[in-house]
Amino acid sequence: MTDHLNLIGVAQLGFLRRTGRWAVDASRAIGMPRVWAPLVVTHMRRLGVDSIPIALFLAVFTGIVLALLASYIFTGAVPLYFVGALVAKTIMMELGPVLTGMALAGRVGANIAAELGTMKVTEQVDALETLAVDVHAYLVVPRVVAATLMFPVVTAMAIAVGVISGWITATSLLDLSTPEFFKGVRQFYQFKDIWFGLLKSASFGCAIAVMGALTGLRTQGGAEGVGRSTTRAVVLGCEAILVLDAFWALVLL
Amino acid sequence: MIRFREVTKSFGAKKVLQGFTLDIPDGQTTVLLGYSGTGKSVALKHIVGLLEPDSGEVEVDGKVVADLSRDELAVMRASIGYVFQFAALFDSMSVFDNVALGLRQQGRSEDEVGHRVETSLDRVGLKDAMVRFPSELSGGMRKRVGIARAIALEPRYILYDEPTTGLDPVTAAVIDELMVRTKRDLGVTGVVVTHDMRSAFAVADRIAMLYEGRVHAVGTVDEIRHTEDPVVRQFIEGRP
Numbered sequence: 001m002t003d004h005l006n007l008i009g010v011a012q013l014g015f016l017r018r019t020g021r022w023a024v025d026a027s028r029a030i031g032m033p034r035v036w037a038p039l040v041v042t043h044m045r046r047l048g049v050d051s052i053p054i055a056l057f058l059a060v061f062t063g064i065v066l067a068l069l070a071s072y073i074f075t076g077a078v079p080l081y082f083v084g085a086l087v088a089k090t091i092m093m094e095l096g097p098v099l100t101g102m103a104l105a106g107r108v109g110a111n112i113a114a115e116l117g118t119m120k121v122t123e124q125v126d127a128l129e130t131l132a133v134d135v136h137a138y139l140v141v142p143r144v145v146a147a148t149l150m151f152p153v154v155t156a157m158a159i160a161v162g163v164i165s166g167w168i169t170a171t172s173l174l175d176l177s178t179p180e181f182f183k184g185v186r187q188f189y190q191f192k193d194i195w196f197g198l199l200k201s202a203s204f205g206c207a208i209a210v211m212g213a214l215t216g217l218r219t220q221g222g223a224e225g226v227g228r229s230t231t232r233a234v235v236l237g238c239e240a241i242l243v244l245d246a247f248w249a250l251v252l253l
Numbered sequence: 254m255i256r257f258r259e260v261t262k263s264f265g266a267k268k269v270l271q272g273f274t275l276d277i278p279d280g281q282t283t284v285l286l287g288y289s290g291t292g293k294s295v296a297l298k299h300i301v302g303l304l305e306p307d308s309g310e311v312e313v314d315g316k317v318v319a320d321l322s323r324d325e326l327a328v329m330r331a332s333i334g335y336v337f338q339f340a341a342l343f344d345s346m347s348v349f350d351n352v353a354l355g356l357r358q359q360g361r362s363e364d365e366v367g368h369r370v371e372t373s374l375d376r377v378g379l380k381d382a383m384v385r386f387p388s389e390l391s392g393g394m395r396k397r398v399g400i401a402r403a404i405a406l407e408p409r410y411i412l413y414d415e416p417t418t419g420l421d422p423v424t425a426a427v428i429d430e431l432m433v434r435t436k437r438d439l440g441v442t443g444v445v446v447t448h449d450m451r452s453a454f455a456v457a458d459r460i461a462m463l464y465e466g467r468v469h470a471v472g473t474v475d476e477i478r479h480t481e482d483p484v485v486r487q488f489i490e491g492r493p
Contacts, residue, residue, distance in 0.1 A: 118344075132355065
């Protein structure tokens with residue numbers, strides 16, 4: 001029993017030490033915009049713009065399914081124009097940010113972890129250190145800033161496409177007109193619906209990039225180690241999304 | 254001067270360095286010889302603070318590396334060029350940008366960066382490869398870019414980690430000649446980790462042989478070449 005408690009204590013101390021060291025490294029790196037600022041735009045394109053197709057693909061089908069599901073639930077019980085309300089509200093506040101986040105956790109988190117993991121095992125990270133380049137400022141901060149800025153942009157596009165696909169589905173497959181659909185959308189819309197979803201998505205982007213970068217930089221071994229880090233980054237990114245999703249719901253709703 | 258004082262380093266249960274003590278005098282090339290896994294590269298990484306000793310001290314110019322602040326470490330690293338075993342070139346950058354990165358980090362003007370990158374690449378015979386990417390280079394060319402990246406910073410010390418490993422004999426001789434020329438022309442202190450005897454005898458002023466985590470023998474090229482020590486003789490002659 002004592003041994004188990006000791007092990008738990010050692011593990012917690014190790015975690016706290018790593019977290020503390022990371023916090024110090026991160027704060028120092030953020031204060032070096034000369035190093036990271038020129039790289040942000042490149043990463044915004046790689047992590048954000050290149051992720052738009054997968055996010056929009058998901059949004060199209062989410063909108064279709066939501067419209068059909070709402071119609072199935074509401075028929076005979078609730079006026080059908082509520083389909084518009086449910087589609088818009090659900091996509092703006094929950095499914096848009098979360099599904100986009102999950103998809104991008106796979107794409108962006110894995111991309112960052114694999115890239116930095118490969119750099120780690122091929123000694124490129126060591127080479128940066130020997131050139132007196134701050135690894136966190138050069139490799140981590142621009143990716144985290146880019147993901148934090150671009151996730152809301154990609155999510156906003158996904159929300160728009162999701163609502164449009166829900167509207168097209170409702171008007172073409174259900175017995176619902178365009179004015180009725182948008183009557184439902186307008187009746188329950190609040191400005192908070194939008195900023196709540198976009199704020200969440202920014203936090204998801206930040207968390208996914210941080211998880212990807214940290215797991216990548218802790219990679220050990222060769223190709224197998226890179227594979228392990230990549231998987232770990234995706235799993236941690238998805239977990240972070242779910243935890244943050246619950247956190248924002250508790251704090252802001 | 255670089256000094257190792259009773260340095261120990263373990264990775265898990267594996268003890269790599271066990272009381273490693275060695276002085277590396279200025280202006281000379283010191284070769285660290287030894288079997289694979291005896292801690293030669295580990296010793297090298299202690300010099301630039303990539304690893305910290307479990308006990309003992311590594312000093313560069315009288316300063317204990319482990320005691321340096323991050324800023325002091327950055328200043329110290331700027332005086333040391335490091336040539337990695339597999340070159341460790343940045344895949345996403347051209348040859349020019351690989352060599353330029355450390356200079357840009359020092360805040361030098363683009364004119365000066367361009368001039369020094371060209372000079373460094375010219376010195377290693379790769380001026381025409383500036384726009385190429387690492388994936389387009391042969392193993393020997395990658396090592397030469399690694400050397401150019403190191404000398405571009407005009408360091409006082411250059412650390413070479415297995416500079417000829419994996420190269421054909423002719424290319425390896427070219428790298429050896431480059432190391433000798435770099436020391437002669439730039440006056441840098443060199444530390445070369447290798448288990449390639451031909452390369453060691455070609456570039457060394459002094460040779461230190463690592464065995465079981467510590468220095469087993471140290472001397473000039475002639476002293477090591479003619480030693481009767483059975484461990485050194487076995488290594489030199491490549492006997493099983």
